Amino acid sequence: MKSPVRVLVVDDKENILKLFEKILADGYEVTTALDGARALALVASGDFDVVVTDIRMPGAGGFEVLDAVKARSPSTEVVMMTGYGTVGDAVRAMKLGAYDYLEKPFDPDAAALAVARAAERRRLRDEAASLRRELAGIHAFHNLVGKSGRMRDVFRLLEQAAGLDITVLLGGETGTGKELAARAIHHHSSRRARRFVPVNCGALPPDLVESELFGHARGAFTGATTAKGGLFEEADGGTIFLDEIGELPLQTQVKLNRVIQEREVRRVGEASPVKVDVRVVAATHRDLKAEAAAGRFREDLFYRLNVFPVRLPPLRERAEDVPLLAAHLLAKHARAMRREVTGLDPEALRLLTSWAWPGNVRELENAIERAVAIASGTVLLPRDLPPELALPAPVLPPGPVLATMPYREVLEQAQDRVSREYLVALLSEFQGNVTRASARAGVERESLHRLLKKHGLRSDDFKRG
Ligand SMILES: Nc1ncnc2c1ncn2[C@@H]1O[C@H](COP(=O)(O)OP(=O)(O)OP(=O)(O)O)[C@@H](O)[C@H]1O
Numbered sequence: 001m002k003s004p005v006r007v008l009v010v011d012d013k014e015n016i017l018k019l020f021e022k023i024l025a026d027g028y029e030v031t032t033a034l035d036g037a038r039a040l041a042l043v044a045s046g047d048f049d050v051v052v053t054d055i056r057m058p059g060a061g062g063f064e065v066l067d068a069v070k071a072r073s074p075s076t077e078v079v080m081m082t083g084y085g086t087v088g089d090a091v092r093a094m095k096l097g098a099y100d101y102l103e104k105p106f107d108p109d110a111a112a113l114a115v116a117r118a119a120e121r122r123r124l125r126d127e128a129a130s131l132r133r134e135l136a137g138i139h140a141f142h143n144l145v146g147k148s149g150r151m152r153d154v155f156r157l158l159e160q161a162a163g164l165d166i167t168v169l170l171g172g173e174t175g176t177g178k179e180l181a182a183r184a185i186h187h188h189s190s191r192r193a194r195r196f197v198p199v200n201c202g203a204l205p206p207d208l209v210e211s212e213l214f215g216h217a218r219g220a221f222t223g224a225t226t227a228k229g230g231l232f233e234e235a236d237g238g239t240i241f242l243d244e245i246g247e248l249p250l251q252t253q254v255k256l257n258r259v260i261q262e263r264e265v266r267r268v269g270e271a272s273p274v275k276v277d278v279r280v281v282a283a284t285h286r287d288l289k290a291e292a293a294a295g296r297f298r299e300d301l302f303y304r305l306n307v308f309p310v311r312l313p314p315l316r317e318r319a320e321d322v323p324l325l326a327a328h329l330l331a332k333h334a335r336a337m338r339r340e341v342t343g344l345d346p347e348a349l350r351l352l353t354s355w356a357w358p359g360n361v362r363e364l365e366n367a368i369e370r371a372v373a374i375a376s377g378t379v380l381l382p383r384d385l386p387p388e389l390a391l392p393a394p395v396l397p398p399g400p401v402l403a404t405m406p407y408r409e410v411l412e413q414a415q416d417r418v419s420r421e422y423l424v425a426l427l428s429e430f431q432g433n434v435t436r437a438s439a440r441a442g443v444e445r446e447s448l449h450r451l452l453k454k455h456g457l458r459s460d461d462f463k464r465g
């Protein structure tokens, strides 16, 4: 479904606003403002594709609106309306960044066309910007870095989610970057000037979780000596990040579901609710659908949260991100510790790329941080890395764990580990030359490509020089 074009129309004449509401009934979401001051407030809090504004209005005039729009969102297009014989104003407006102008009295069709053209131009500009990013080879979104196809897909989704003001559910194993993703969404959204309030649902004591989230009245319980607003009220106008949402007690889930649905919170011990305007971003390392099926998570809440799911892939499925992440994290920690460490020895990089990273990026970051601290030269060496990276990884989990696993899964896991270690050794030996590597391995080039893809390995990452 195509999302409607968001248009703000500003004029001190009610009939002009009515006219635009009528001609833009289809495919547009029209907001109107009867004066410049109201328009400025809307521009500050909303995100519009096109703004149509009168120039002469009491109070804040059209030029002020134009300035505010361009300052906040340069890619929003502005169409100015001028009175008869004030073409000078129109010329000035175009110089200041307006896209077009309409001379009053105008033909409704001409007005509709002007808005449609402005909307199209806005769309093309957005497309060009994302293409430019792609071409510039910027492998990052906010503070998340990655160049694998998997992460590029994630960046695209996060960017979309940021612009949509909807509930987002982030999934993924521990350390895959869920919190960074939540912050990235907030900072790319129209709420970026307001607060981002992170809440670790797993860390709140069960008997306090509701008063923390929703607030409480004075005397609501022992110790509640004053009334207090909760985290939802604190996040008003901004984003609340409900981390580890799977850990919320069931009865709190019922209340949370109602808060999201009604967009209002009721403080504990308070009769009347308070309106809140908050975007919810939730995260969990659990499979919430399975949790719901098992009765440990409210199904209604799951469906309310699962509007826009984004899953952060584990690092072992995108090994091609490891060299980039390693370089990024090395620079980050060298800067923080003011240490002259500028590079990675090729063998150290090979060890990093072949490790399975059960703790994902966080584990990689810890390894790099420690290596930067203990490095004796300007290049990180294998001996600076955690010793387990140099040992062959155990192919199988320890006996008691092993005994709980289905036979098929055990074989698959073992085969995966062996296959991966073999591929990394092979590609390192042949420095990423797939033709020679496949000849030595005795498999077709296509099969080798398929295997590499399955393990998230890229031959280019093994090229030297
Ligand atoms: N793509 C990435 N680029 C740069 N740094 C990353 C990336 N992903 C994760 N990190 C870093 O790894 C660490 C863990 O990330 P984060 O806290 O966002 O993970 P998480 O998914 O919330 O983990 P958990 O479920 O354990 O809370 C952070 O220090 C973060 O800066």
Ligand SMILES: [Mg+2]
Pocket: 178, 179, 243
């Ligand atoms: Mg986290």
